[in-house]
Amino acid sequence: MQIDQAKIEKAIVDEAVHKFTTDDDLYTSIRDGINKRIDKVFAEKVSLVVTESVERIVGEGFERSYHKTDGFGRPVGQPTSISKELETLVSNYWTDRVDRSGKKVENGAYNSVSRAEWMMAQICADDFSKEIKQHIVNVTAQLKDHFRTVLNGHVATMLSEVFHVQSQGDRDLKRQDSSIIRPPSSPQNA
Secondary structure, three states, X not given: OOOOHHHHHHHHHHHHHHHHHHOHHXXXXXXXXXXXXXXXXXXXXXXXXXXXXXXXXXXXXXXXXXXXXXXXXXXXXXXXXXHHHHHHHHHHHHHOEEOOOOOEOOOOOOOOEEHHHXXXXXXXXXXXXXXXXXXXXXXXXXXXXXXXXXXXXXXXXXXXHHOOOOOHHHHHHHHHOOOOOOOOOOOOOO
């Protein structure tokens, strides 16, 4: 007995097609499964291909050589590329001359600096201002404390000169500095 493989394969395919077309639930689930699988493969493969293509095209576009033209379409200057032009723009931005407020000046005006120098000066000035402000606060606090001490001493001296009576505050001050307060006065007899 000889088995005809082609007839068996055809019979299996015919039976599967008949089963798929007559059973609506099976047909729907197989169709949905196949569509999901195709969508998944498409999303993975096409997304990768599109991303690579876009990156390649953008890279080539930035490096592609072109000529600048004048208003009549005639080439002007040497061939260039977008990346070279961007590099020139960035370089020119930092080397442009600016005034004290950071605004661009034309023709290298007197007292102008490059934008890079101006930016560094601003950063350094901000840091310096913060440091100086803190030092001023510290010195002012020390000066205030010193003035308070000196002023208290002068007021105590003036009060002792005006009122020749020794109070408890005078005795406390005398212990600190005996040169400020006079010795207690004796009561005057009439």
